[in-house]
Amino acid sequence: MGSSEGDPEERFIHQVGVREFLMSKYEVTQGQWKKIMGNNPSFFSGENSPIEQV
Numbered sequence: 321m322g323s324s325e326g327d328p329e330e331r332f333i334h335q336v337g338v339r340e341f342l343m344s345k346y347e348v349t350q351g352q353w354k355k356i357m358g359n360n361p362s363f364f365s366g367e368n369s370p371i372e373q374v
Contacts, residue, residue: 347371 322333351367353374354360361373 321336323330324333325331347370349368350360350362350365350371353371354367360371362369362371363373
């Protein structure tokens with residue numbers, strides 16, 4: 321991560337390791353997100369629309 325260009329706080333170039341993560345085959349809907357997280361930060365609304373702005 322990091323960059324030799326850009327903002328000063330982004331210039332420290334360093335390696336980052338990710339041990340594991342989970343990825344769904346399908347997009348998370350706004351309804352699913354709201355049920356678990358309790359909010360809906362999406363700009364476009366719709367219970368069956370994909371969550372965005374996260």
